[in-house]
Amino acid sequence: xxxxxxxxxxxxxxxxxxxxxxxxEKLGDERARLLVxxxxxxxxxxxxxxxxxxxxxxxxxxxxxxxxxxxxxxAATHMQEQISADPxxxxxHIQLRIGMHHGPIVRQSDDVFGDAVNMAxxxxxxxxxxxxxxxxxxxxxFTGVHxxxxxxxxxxxxxxxxxxxxxxxxxxxxxxxxxxxxxVGGQPQACQTVQRARLVxxxxxxxxxxxxxxxxxxxxxxxxNTIVINDPSVSRLHAxxxxxxxxxxxxxxxTNGTYVLKSDGQTATVRRDEMPLPxxxxxxxxxxxxxxSPLAIRFxxxxx
Numbered sequence: 001x002x003x004x005x006x007x008x009x010x011x012x013x014x015x016x017x018x019x020x021x022x023x024x025e026k027l028g029d030e031r032a033r034l035l036v037x038x039x040x041x042x043x044x045x046x047x048x049x050x051x052x053x054x055x056x057x058x059x060x061x062x063x064x065x066x067x068x069x070x071x072x073x074x075a076a077t078h079m080q081e082q083i084s085a086d087p088x089x090x091x092x093h094i095q096l097r098i099g100m101h102h103g104p105i106v107r108q109s110d111d112v113f114g115d116a117v118n119m120a121x122x123x124x125x126x127x128x129x130x131x132x133x134x135x136x137x138x139x140x141x142f143t144g145v146h147x148x149x150x151x152x153x154x155x156x157x158x159x160x161x162x163x164x165x166x167x168x169x170x171x172x173x174x175x176x177x178x179x180x181x182x183x184v185g186g187q188p189q190a191c192q193t194v195q196r197a198r199l200v201x202x203x204x205x206x207x208x209x210x211x212x213x214x215x216x217x218x219x220x221x222x223x224x225n226t227i228v229i230n231d232p233s234v235s236r237l238h239a240x241x242x243x244x245x246x247x248x249x250x251x252x253x254x255t256n257g258t259y260v261l262k263s264d265g266q267t268a269t270v271r272r273d274e275m276p277l278p279x280x281x282x283x284x285x286x287x288x289x290x291x292x293s294p295l296a297i298r299f300x301x302x303x304x
Contacts, residue, residue: 008104008105009102009103009104010067010105010112011065011067011069011071011072011101011116011138012102012103012112012116012120013047013052013064013066013099013100013120014061014063014120014123015043015064015096015098015124016062016096016097017060017097018095018129019129020032020036023035023036036060039089039094040057040062042079042086043079044064046075049078051067051071052066052071052072052075053066055110055111055112063117065105068141070142070144073100073132073142076100076132077149079096080098080130083096096129096130098127098131099120099121099124099125100132100133101116101119101123101134101137101138102116102141103137119135119158123135123167126156126167132169132170132172133167133169134168135168136152149171150168151169152166152167152168152224152237153169153253154166155167197302197303198211198212198301198303199241199243199277199299199300199301202297202298202299203295203296203297208226210248211243215242217241218237219238219285221238222236224237225237225238231286231287231295233256234254234256234285235253237254238258238285238286239254239270239283240253241277241299248276250277250283251270251273252271254272254285256271256285256287257269257272257286258270258284258285259283259287260275260277261291262281267288277299277301279301280301281299282296282299284296
């Protein structure tokens with residue numbers, strides 16, 4: 001039996017509707033309020049289904065607790081999938097931002113307080129529409145499939161923390177689409193999807209394929225990346241290549257940008273943006289280089 005104020009460890013999850021102000025401007029107060037309430041009710045039901053506890057709802061946000069990070073991750077992915085698949089929600093382009101963190105809390109009556117609550121709130125602040133964001137500490141407590149869905153996307157300075165916090169995204173998929181699954185260490189796990197083509201990337205003895213079994217690869221200086229390019233001009237987490245349906249997309253997240261040398265000799269520059277990759281060419285991280293440079297990442301689309 002819990003005392004009126006007792007410190008325990010739990011996973012805190014916040015889920016809110018991204019850009020809800022737009023709904024009220026577009027639909028009017030009454031219709032928007034009913035839609036938000038319906039969404040919150042769905043999230044609360046999913047929380048209970050996944051053995052969680054709804055602590056409170058505040059406007060367009062729900063706060064809940066789970067005994068383990070795995071339970072919270074399962075709830076988070078189901079929240080994203082069910083809201084995105086709901087015709088009423090998708091008709092108004094409703095998307096969720098979800099943040100979660102496991103740590104110490106103090107439970108008082110029907111509310112909770114403490115470091116985990118504050119960190120979870122910071123995680124949802126980091127999330128964009130459609131994302132599930134958590135901390136490096138929480139990732140270490142995951143098991144099985146939830147660990148395989150995590151990828152390091154950033155480091156952030158969090159108020160009250162001496163060191164930057166590793167920020168991870170949990171990928172999720174809709175039933176009719178590809179579920180993006182990549183392990184934290186860069187080793188992919190299989191997805192149950194057939195893909196017509198795959199993209200082969202090679203660089204100085206490194207060779208990886210982007211396809212239905214490995215839909216995301218990361219490029220950068222840090223050893224955690226799928227392809228590591230050790231050069232001062234390359235950011236720690238520089239860029240990634242993602243499979244989106246039948247397209248291979250290059251996303252730059254760096255300081256110095258990414259250069260794509262196409263087969264026709266033209267060079268495209270991507271900085272904090274994204275572009276579809278052509279069928280073949282060379283990727284250069286942080287600086288323009290000759291196509292035969294040891295820093296070059298060559299790519300080519302081949303039949304699946």
